[in-house]
Amino acid sequence: MTAPTTTAAPATSGQLATFRLDGDLYGVEVEHVQEVLRSQQLTRVPLAPTAVAGLINLRGQVVTAIELRERLGRPPRPEGTDAVVIVVRLHGEAVSLLVDSIADVVDVDANDFEAPPDTLEGQARDLIRGAYKLDGQLLLALDVQKAVSA
Amino acid sequence: MDGLDDIVEEFLVESHENLDQLDADLVALEKEPNSRERLSSIFRTIHTIKGTSGFLAFNRLEEVTHVGENMLSRLRDGELALTPHRTSVLLQMVDVVRALLTTIEASGGEGGVDVSAAVSAISAAMENGDGPAAEAPAAEAPAAAPVAEVAAPVAAAEKAPAKKAPAKRASRAKAAPAPAPAAPVEEPVAAPAAELPADLPVEPALPAVAEEHPVSEPAVADHPEGEVASPDAAAGSGRRAVADSTIRVDVDLLDELMLLVGELVLTRNQIVQYVGRSNDTDLLRASQRLNLIASELQEGVMKTRMQPIDHIWSKLPRVVRDLGLQLKKSIRLEMEGRETELDKTLLEAVKDPLTHLVRNGVDHGIESPEERKAAGKPAEGVLTLRARHESGQVVVEVADDGAGIDPVKLGAKAVQRGLLTQDALGRMSPADILQLIFLPGFSTAAAVTNVSGRGVGMDVVKTNIESIGGTIEVESDAGKGTVCRLRIPLTLAIVPALTVECATDRYAIPQISLQELVSLDAEKAVNAVEEVGGAQVYRLRGELLPLVRLTDVLGITSERHDGHVVIAVLRSEGRRFGLVVDRVINTEEIVVKAVGGQLKSIGLYSGATVLGDGTVALILDVQALARRALRTESLDRQESRASVGQSTAAETERQRMLLASIGGGRRVAIPLDTVTRLEQVRTDSVEKVGNREVVQYRGAILPIVRLDRHLGAYGETDHEVLEVIVYSDHGRSVAIVVEEILDIVDGEAAVRSDIEDMGLLGSAVLGDRVTELLDVRAAILAADPAFYSSPTTPAGVSDSLLEV
Numbered sequence: 001m002t003a004p005t006t007t008a009a010p011a012t013s014g015q016l017a018t019f020r021l022d023g024d025l026y027g028v029e030v031e032h033v034q035e036v037l038r039s040q041q042l043t044r045v046p047l048a049p050t051a052v053a054g055l056i057n058l059r060g061q062v063v064t065a066i067e068l069r070e071r072l073g074r075p076p077r078p079e080g081t082d083a084v085v086i087v088v089r090l091h092g093e094a095v096s097l098l099v100d101s102i103a104d105v106v107d108v109d110a111n112d113f114e115a116p117p118d119t120l121e122g123q124a125r126d127l128i129r130g131a132y133k134l135d136g137q138l139l140l141a142l143d144v145q146k147a148v149s150a
Numbered sequence: 151m152d153g154l155d156d157i158v159e160e161f162l163v164e165s166h167e168n169l170d171q172l173d174a175d176l177v178a179l180e181k182e183p184n185s186r187e188r189l190s191s192i193f194r195t196i197h198t199i200k201g202t203s204g205f206l207a208f209n210r211l212e213e214v215t216h217v218g219e220n221m222l223s224r225l226r227d228g229e230l231a232l233t234p235h236r237t238s239v240l241l242q243m244v245d246v247v248r249a250l251l252t253t254i255e256a257s258g259g260e261g262g263v264d265v266s267a268a269v270s271a272i273s274a275a276m277e278n279g280d281g282p283a284a285e286a287p288a289a290e291a292p293a294a295a296p297v298a299e300v301a302a303p304v305a306a307a308e309k310a311p312a313k314k315a316p317a318k319r320a321s322r323a324k325a326a327p328a329p330a331p332a333a334p335v336e337e338p339v340a341a342p343a344a345e346l347p348a349d350l351p352v353e354p355a356l357p358a359v360a361e362e363h364p365v366s367e368p369a370v371a372d373h374p375e376g377e378v379a380s381p382d383a384a385a386g387s388g389r390r391a392v393a394d395s396t397i398r399v400d401v402d403l404l405d406e407l408m409l410l411v412g413e414l415v416l417t418r419n420q421i422v423q424y425v426g427r428s429n430d431t432d433l434l435r436a437s438q439r440l441n442l443i444a445s446e447l448q449e450g451v452m453k454t455r456m457q458p459i460d461h462i463w464s465k466l467p468r469v470v471r472d473l474g475l476q477l478k479k480s481i482r483l484e485m486e487g488r489e490t491e492l493d494k495t496l497l498e499a500v501k502d503p504l505t506h507l508v509r510n511g512v513d514h515g516i517e518s519p520e521e522r523k524a525a526g527k528p529a530e531g532v533l534t535l536r537a538r539h540e541s542g543q544v545v546v547e548v549a550d551d552g553a554g555i556d557p558v559k560l561g562a563k564a565v566q567r568g569l570l571t572q573d574a575l576g577r578m579s580p581a582d583i584l585q586l587i588f589l590p591g592f593s594t595a596a597a598v599t600n601v602s603g604r605g606v607g608m609d610v611v612k613t614n615i616e617s618i619g620g621t622i623e624v625e626s627d628a629g630k631g632t633v634c635r636l637r638i639p640l641t642l643a644i645v646p647a648l649t650v651e652c653a654t655d656r657y658a659i660p661q662i663s664l665q666e667l668v669s670l671d672a673e674k675a676v677n678a679v680e681e682v683g684g685a686q687v688y689r690l691r692g693e694l695l696p697l698v699r700l701t702d703v704l705g706i707t708s709e710r711h712d713g714h715v716v717i718a719v720l721r722s723e724g725r726r727f728g729l730v731v732d733r734v735i736n737t738e739e740i741v742v743k744a745v746g747g748q749l750k751s752i753g754l755y756s757g758a759t760v761l762g763d764g765t766v767a768l769i770l771d772v773q774a775l776a777r778r779a780l781r782t783e784s785l786d787r788q789e790s791r792a793s794v795g796q797s798t799a800a801e802t803e804r805q806r807m808l809l810a811s812i813g814g815g816r817r818v819a820i821p822l823d824t825v826t827r828l829e830q831v832r833t834d835s836v837e838k839v840g841n842r843e844v845v846q847y848r849g850a851i852l853p854i855v856r857l858d859r860h861l862g863a864y865g866e867t868d869h870e871v872l873e874v875i876v877y878s879d880h881g882r883s884v885a886i887v888v889e890e891i892l893d894i895v896d897g898e899a900a901v902r903s904d905i906e907d908m909g910l911l912g913s914a915v916l917g918d919r920v921t922e923l924l925d926v927r928a929a930i931l932a933a934d935p936a937f938y939s940s941p942t943t944p945a946g947v948s949d950s951l952l953e954v
């Protein structure tokens with residue numbers, strides 16, 4: 001996504017549920033988040049896109065799990081560490097994102113918003129709406145919609 | 151409502167609903183007399199009832215609604231103004247209609263309900279809406295009104311003899327003499343009243359309704375709403391009224407219920423699985439009850455969504471007639487099994503494909519009368535629709551007795567259109583060629599007319615049927631006709647499925663596609679699974695079955711290294727293939743869950759489900775699997791058919807076999823060396839010990855195993871004499887009952903498979919027929935569970951003896 005489209009997804013104030021992934025801090029709009037779960041048993045789906053980590057059983061509902069590391073072009077999660085599952089609800093359908101760990105819910109201010117840094121490359125750039133400049137840290141706003149359309 | 155036919159019943163339910171609405175509408179109308187919308191709605195309701203009652207020959211109902219309609223139409227058009235009195239008579243009409251409906255419901259006929267009063271009142275009000283003369287009695291002295299109204303028509307009848315239909319009603323009770331003298335009201339109403347002279351009397355058969363009715367009338371004039379219940383009450387003679395016994399339910403609500411039941415079934419599966427591991431008998435008992443109740447609930451909820459297939463069939467005679475006329479063909483449509491029920495959603499989904507198939511049958515299947523005569527067939531073609539339940543599915547067939555499809559022409563067309571090569575065509579069986587009509591390339595009109603066969607949009611039909619988890623296949627007998635067979639699941643939400651394991655993951659295969667399971671141990675697998683031009687095949691009862699390894703299709707690595715081969719024999723689009731999996735887990739009812747778009751696009755999974763232990767399993771889309779895997783392999787397998795004969799010689803081993811039939815056309819081979827004697831036993835000498843059958847034989851008690859029951863065949867049971875094969879060992883004997891001893895042959899155990907059916911070791915081709923190899927040990931144990939447990943069990947009854 002290039003500059004014009006970035007402005008189309010305007011900076012918003014509000015609350016972001018944040019999580020960590022490969023050392024970076026990301027956030028998704030709180031209203032999209034349905035729940036957060038400890039690591040779940042995954043049923044792999046042969047022939048599925050690589051970002052599809054598998055299917056999980058969410059109280060009888062079958063939910064696709066997207067490996068966000070793969071989606072953002074990051075290296076795989078180190079052996080022995082469990083992913084945390086963030087279940088998001090989009091258009092009535094539940095999808096889950098696998099992340100490293102969950103962090104706080106953060107109030108963000110539109111004034112702190114900036115377009116994705118130019119250094120952000122390719123695949124990941126499409127999925128990041130922009131960055132909020134927090135104290136001492138950047139919070140990358142994830143475009144959930146795009147992230148789950150693997 | 152046994153006495154009423156469906157149409158009447160539907161009419162009653164609908165009318166009762168409409169009347170309730172009408173009451174409310176009329177009262178509301180009084181408050182806003184100028185609402186044309188409300189008037190129109192009321193008018194429509196009455197009009198509908200009138201139309202239907204005329205159609206159903208409820209003449210009095212028609213009469214009363216007819217005058218009501220007249221008045222309403224004039225009110226609607228502004229010719230009349232709505233006065234309280236007019237509202238009252240309209241409400242009175244509603245009550246009369248209600249009383250009539252109640253009588254119809256109770257007796258199937260209109261009985262003795264008196265409509266003349268209402269008719270005359272309405273007519274009077276129409277002529278003289280504000281006329282105080284007419285209104286006075288009704289409004290001010292309600293008790294007097296009925297008398298006046300009732301009297302009027304009688305007086306009129308005396309004056310003017312019935313003009314219309316007196317004969318019809320002559321059989322009814324004779325007119326009771328009207329007690330009251332004609333009231334002033336009679337003048338304006340004389341004309342309409344003359345039409346119904348004989349209706350006034352009370353029919354003795356139905357005193358309740360008739361008596362109650364006049365009483366209600368005065369009240370109606372003043373308190374219309376309060377009167378609503380009373381006619382219904384009059385009908386309440388023990389059974390529920392039609393309107394009370396049915397209820398309209400939002401389909402969404404049913405869907406939701408179905409979903410919940412699905413969840414319940416899942417949870418039930420989990421609980422049953424956990425309980426299976428425990429030893430708590432109380433818990434076990436409770437879980438069994440839960441199991442039972444959940445199944446019944448599931449069935450019940452499914453039933454609420456079931457509708458007979460006749461709902462969609464009923465439109466087809468018209469389609470056939472019109473199309474036949476247009477094409478100048480004479481066609482008779484026959485229907486079998488029209489009461490077969492299936493899920494409403496599925497019914498909707500099947501409607502278009504079915505119509506399409508029927509049109510196709512008329513258009514392309516059945517020939518013109520001239521051609522038919524030339525072919526020695528009756529000029530009238532027959533299109534037959536059949537529906538039936540078959541092993542948890544609904545099978546719907548559209549059969550015609552037309553020219554059939556010529557595989558040669560069809561194949562040539564396919565080659566010409568570049569859908570496959572001449573070479574490939576040469577290797578296809580006629581049955582396979584027929585399925586080509588489902589290829590998208592055949593969906594143009596040109597292809598169809600040229601090929602004398604089907605094809606218009608057959609690919610669309612197929613896609614539609616498959617989208618609801620069904621299958622379609624076509625069979626054709628050149629010159630005799632074509633059959634299109636749809637197999638549709640009973641319901642979409644819950645399907646019986648086989649769960650299999652492959653590379654530690656579990657997958658579900660809908661039972662609808664599953665034919666049988668074959669399990670080969672490593673030793674057998676080496677010989678039984680052969681390679682033909684790089685493709686693996688297995689000989690299933692002499693037929694070559696192309697094998698598809700699930701691991702290969704899914705691009706994963708099998709975890710099974712012991713050489714065992716487990717084959718699920720699947721059927722798709724009229725073709726069979728064997729899916730090789732690591733192991734079979736079990737069969738269970740699974741609840742189909744949709745998968746996200748990312749997975750749909752893979753095209754191999756029709757959904758996912760949650761298994762008993764809570765893990766998610768993917769549901770394999772057998773059609774897609776076949777299409778993907780067989781595209782190349784199907785070409786190879788035909789050519790290998792020719793080579794069957796040669797390769798068998800190597801593993802030939804000979805054994806003397808006793809051949810016996812067990813009924814249902816099944817033949818069983820029993821190794822001769824396990825047979826000690828053949829006997830005949832009179833059926834009436836069979837006695838019972840507990841639930842086992844025994845017979846006295848040479849001073850000993852001989853336990854009996856009836857092979858047909860043991861193997862699940864259905865032999866005739868009314869033989870006088872039973873053919874018995876006696877097997878003895880160390881002083882113990884059992885009698886194996888067969889239908890007929892056929893022969894003793896030298897068995898070539900080469901062409902055999904290992905269908906793991908209960909009680910069988912496998913099957914072989916003996917004397918050109920498929921013959922099942924009896925698991926003698928299992929058969930004996932069925933008759934005498936202690937047979938082998940005797941301490942003297944000899945080495946003689948070893949496995950080697952029993953293994954054929």
